[in-house]
Amino acid sequence: MAQTHLIVGAGNMGGALLSSWVGDSLVNPRNLVILDPKPGSEAVYLIERGARHIEDADDIPKSVRVVLLAIKPQLFTGLSRKLAAALPAEPLIISIMAGTATDTLARAFPDAIIVRAMPNTPAAVGRGITAYAAGDSLSEEQAKLCEALLGANGEVIRVADDRAIDAVTAISGSGPAYIFHLCEALTDAAMQVGFDAKTAAQLARATLTGSSALLEASERSATELREAVTSPGGTTQAALDVLMADGALINLMRQTVQAAFDRAQELSG
Ligand SMILES: NC(=O)C1=CN([C@@H]2O[C@H](COP(=O)(O)OP(=O)(O)OC[C@H]3O[C@@H](n4cnc5c(N)ncnc54)[C@H](O)[C@@H]3O)[C@@H](O)[C@H]2O)C=CC1
Ligand SMILES: O=C(O)[C@@H]1CCC=N1
Structure with a gap:
């Protein structure tokens, strides 16, 4: 069986993507090649099954036709020459490396079709969102292939260019960390009002996951759902008077996203 799909770097994100490709029967493990000196557990599982x-x-x-680049961006410069020399002609290269610009990739792989994509870690449970950008040289058929591969673990959208990918990185790429930190902050606050660490973590976690599930299941907007919790003159109103005072959280989130966006642009050179 021809080995058609190569992954370079099969750690957290690469492993999650590979698993969904195989799970969705898009790629047979026997068609996979995994280039990684220390592959993660998901990749090891696939290696045991024929990759x-x-x-x-x-x-x-x-025989490789499709390449997923999922190493840390800092490793790319050191590896790119060797990769370019080893790859067959005109591969389709999908890079998920944050802040590694299309121009940089195109210089390293002059005859390749380059796609930049930005997934996020909820992909590991089939609930990711991935954005991708590609130039006009991506055929309709190749775009369909990319959408199948990148959409195997959640939603997929196409965006205009590298700048949009950097912006996506600051929202949904890094975003899960903001939500997890919110959970940490709520846990900390629960301890401050008297709960032990275990109970505090349970209360915070269930509040986050329950609210996400409600947001998903409901047809109402986040604003409407927030308003439904808030009784006039009640406890939530007292809390939101702090969180929303002079746009406190909105301003903090804007600064947060701007910092991630600036860093992505800085990495892009
Ligand atoms: N973790 C995240 O939330 C997201 C990460 N990304 C991007 O995904 C890429 C990978 O990130 P993670 O999976 O989090 O990192 P990771 O550290 O979990 O995985 C990187 C993998 O690369 C392997 N590796 C190291 N040296 C190598 C070499 N010379 N050749 C081949 N493989 C080698 C490591 O053994 C490891 O398995 C990064 O470029 C990051 O910007 C993109 C979106 C979200
Ligand atoms: O922190 C990073 O650079 C990567 C990109 C998005 C999530 N993790």
């Missing part, structure tokens, strides 16, 4: 594991770019088979 080929390699540790050196020189071992990339000539």
Whole structure:
């Protein structure tokens, strides 16, 4: 069976993507090549089921057509020359590396079709959202293939360009960390009003996951759902008077997203 799909870096994100490709029967493990000196548990599972594991770019088979670049961006410069020399002609390269610009990728792989994509970690439970951007050279058929591969673990949208990918990185790419930190903050506050650490974590976690589930199931907007919790003159109103005073959280979130966006642009050079 021809080995057609190569992943370079099969850690947290790469492993989650691979698992969904196989889980959705988009790719047979026997068609997969995993280039990673220390693959994560999901990749190891697929290697045990027939995916080929390699540790050196020189071992990339000539049958590879689609390449997923999922190494840390800092490693890319050191690896790119060896990869370019080993890859067969005109591969479709999907890079999920944050802040590595399309121009940089195109210089490293001059004859490749380049797609930049930005997934997020909820992909690990099939609930991710991925945005991708590509130039005009991406055919309709290749776009469909990208959407199938990138949409295997959640939603997928196409955006205009690299700038939009950097903006997506600041919202949904890094965003899960903001939500997890919110959970940490609510846990901390629960301890402050008297709960032990375990109960505090349970209350905060269930509040976050329950509210997310309600947001998903309901046809009402986030604003309407917030208003439904808030009785005039009640406890929620007292809390929101703090959280929303002079747009406190909105301003903090704008600064948060701006910092991530600026860093993505900085990394892009
Ligand atoms: N973690 C996240 O939330 C997101 C990460 N990304 C991007 O995904 C990429 C990977 O991030 P993670 O999966 O979080 O990192 P990770 O550290 O979990 O995975 C990186 C993998 O690369 C492997 N690796 C190291 N040296 C290598 C080499 N020379 N050749 C091949 N593989 C090598 C490591 O063994 C590891 O399995 C990054 O570029 C990041 O910007 C994109 C969206 C979200
Ligand atoms: O922190 C990072 O650079 C990567 C990109 C989005 C999430 N993690």
